[in-house]
Amino acid sequence: MKDRPLRYVKSLYAERDLEGIYRYTIRSWGKRRAAHYLGEIEKKFERLTDAPEIGAPCPELGDGVRRLSHGAHVIFYRIRSGAVEIIRILHGMRDIKHL
Template sequence: MAKTRKLELSAAADRDLEAIYKYGFEHWGEAQADAYFAGLIRHFDKLCENPLLYAPIDDIRAGYRRSVCGVHSVYYRVTDGTVQIMAIIGRQDFRGRFESEDY
């Protein structure tokens, strides 16, 4: 069985999660926001179990990978013992987001 890595969220990814939940709550209600949020958390757990499943996206940011969960792309990087979620981005221009040093 593969080693499960520890999960870390960047400050930017934490803000993204809060914004995703708030948007879902305001537009679809608490139950749907909770369900979508839980799906993201399950997706993060799967990334920790098999972080190399998704291809690198070095053309966007060196060392990063991208997976898709629902309508969001999850941008992350992998170290020996950790999966670091760097951003969770919906249907918006992602390239501008990675120009910041927050990532």
């Protein structure tokens, strides 16, 4: 197994975003689908620890901020202090001017 040079940490905002995504997905598609979707998002976080440069740069949102799509959502993150910092997870249709 390969050692990961980075780990990931979620901001409080990202934690709240995930809770909202989970609640919405349960209401819309049920618990099984909600658990699966969040599991897939967590896998994206893990992928970012292996290849943090895979996301597109978003300089308009701040220094070092990048974005990576997953399903209907976009993961916003940056590399900071030896970790991938998950800033927000927002719906792709949302008008994003400030994180």
